[in-house]
Amino acid sequence: MSGDIRKKSVSTQAIHAGEGRRGSSTGSVPDLVMSSTFIVDEEVSFSANNLETDAPFVYTRWGNPTNGQLEQKLATLENAEACIALATGMAATTAVMLGTLNQGDHLIISNTNYPGTAEFARGSLPRFGISVTPVDTSDVENIRAALRTETRMIWLETPSNPLLQLADIAAVANVAKEHGALLAVDSTFATPIATRPLELGADLVMHSLTKYIGGHGDAMGGAVCGSNALIAPLRTEALIHQGAVISPFNAWLIMRGMATLPMRMRGHQENALAVAEYLQNHPNVELVRYPGLDSHPQHDLANKQMQNFSGIVSFRTANAKQIAERMMSELDVIHYAVSLGHHRSLIYLLQTDDLVSTSYRLEGAALDKYRDIAGDGLFRFSVGLEDAADLCADLDRVL
Numbered sequence: 001m002s003g004d005i006r007k008k009s010v011s012t013q014a015i016h017a018g019e020g021r022r023g024s025s026t027g028s029v030p031d032l033v034m035s036s037t038f039i040v041d042e043e044v045s046f047s048a049n050n051l052e053t054d055a056p057f058v059y060t061r062w063g064n065p066t067n068g069q070l071e072q073k074l075a076t077l078e079n080a081e082a083c084i085a086l087a088t089g090m091a092a093t094t095a096v097m098l099g100t101l102n103q104g105d106h107l108i109i110s111n112t113n114y115p116g117t118a119e120f121a122r123g124s125l126p127r128f129g130i131s132v133t134p135v136d137t138s139d140v141e142n143i144r145a146a147l148r149t150e151t152r153m154i155w156l157e158t159p160s161n162p163l164l165q166l167a168d169i170a171a172v173a174n175v176a177k178e179h180g181a182l183l184a185v186d187s188t189f190a191t192p193i194a195t196r197p198l199e200l201g202a203d204l205v206m207h208s209l210t211k212y213i214g215g216h217g218d219a220m221g222g223a224v225c226g227s228n229a230l231i232a233p234l235r236t237e238a239l240i241h242q243g244a245v246i247s248p249f250n251a252w253l254i255m256r257g258m259a260t261l262p263m264r265m266r267g268h269q270e271n272a273l274a275v276a277e278y279l280q281n282h283p284n285v286e287l288v289r290y291p292g293l294d295s296h297p298q299h300d301l302a303n304k305q306m307q308n309f310s311g312i313v314s315f316r317t318a319n320a321k322q323i324a325e326r327m328m329s330e331l332d333v334i335h336y337a338v339s340l341g342h343h344r345s346l347i348y349l350l351q352t353d354d355l356v357s358t359s360y361r362l363e364g365a366a367l368d369k370y371r372d373i374a375g376d377g378l379f380r381f382s383v384g385l386e387d388a389a390d391l392c393a394d395l396d397r398v399l
């Protein structure tokens with residue numbers, strides 16, 4: 001492609017961005033370069049600190065043509081200057097936190113989010129002298145109230161796991177800027193098709209590529225996008241020094257998945273809305289959360305901030321444990337399994353006692369609020385791309 005890909009529409013970008021010729025042949029499909037080392041014809045420094053962005057390929061942990069193509073495709077979709085691809089979403093999260101925060105810094109983070117993120121922030125960061133305040137980030141005033149002089153970063157997850165709470169990225173970005181803190185957003189549930197956090201004022205956007213972006217449940221990966229100035233040190237620390245490089249094979253599969261991301265997100269949204277409406281009318285269902293429903297308490301913000309409501313529906317029933325057991329044996333199409341964002345439908349019961357004590361460590365009013373929504377447990381349904389009527393028939397069998 002010879003024109004400026006940044007000026008093309010998102011469907012064209014998803015297919016063509018990044019698939020240039022740097023280090024590859026003239027195939028229409030990008031090469032998969034599995035080589036761990038590269039033949040060099042000039043002297044290259046061994047220090048990662050001197051790495052230029054257009055340096056020749058030397059060793060895959062430093063840079064690889066296939067991984068670089070994935071990085072460029074994602075940077076284009078997020079409208080970012082730079083991107084690094086990593087081994088998993090958690091590697092991307094830890095890259096941001098460990099690569100940006102220093103001893104004495106303070107982090108404000110959503111009090112309910114992806115359990116791995118919650119546990120890393122609460123359990124590991126304090127070991128490095130980083131203090132962490134989890135707050136309900138659905139209200140920007142809670143974030144403002146938690147600010148300290150040493151607050152260096154605010155971390156949002158929107159929509160969040162598993163409550164599907166939103167955070168107003170533009171409003172929080174203003175607070176972060178006034179305070180001189182960085183805003184990082186885990187945008188895994190939204191994808192760049194729904195929301196582009198950098199355009200709303202965030203400094204860094206993080207993705208689990210294992211989910212919608214790869215989209216097929218066959219490759220793990222993660223990524224961080226942002227300015228060159230913020231991403232370059234993460235490349236040195238997280239990839240070259242800590243070694244969280246993605247396999248080029250996974251990068252290649254994820255790139256292939258990304259080509260259909262805009263189409264898939266339309267399909268996920270359409271099916272999720274149909275399933276959410278079915279669930280809302282089901283007598284055994286006590287509560288349904290989906291940003292695309294009028295009944296979602298932040299539906300207006302969803303309309304403002306999301307161009308697509310994505311495909312995750314959370315719901316609560318009576319006797320959730322028995323229903324979960326029925327699901328394990330009686331579901332026909334839907335898989336009872338963790339993870340999300342695949343073309344296959346996945347459902348899982350997230351039990352409240354377990355999550356609030358081990359991952360979130362919620363107490364008092366925060367615990368009451370969580371229980372108000374989730375009860376004893378919430379089913380997280382990642383609505384796939386099968387026929388919506390077949391999915392509803394499957395749910396009908398077990399509810």
Ligand SMILES: *Cc1c(COP(=O)(O)O)cnc(C)c1O
Pocket residue numbers: 088089090091114116117157161186188189208209210211220221222
């Ligand atoms: C899955 C997920 C992660 C972690 O990604 P992995 O690829 O499993 O390491 C982080 N955040 C969110 C919101 C996720 O759904």
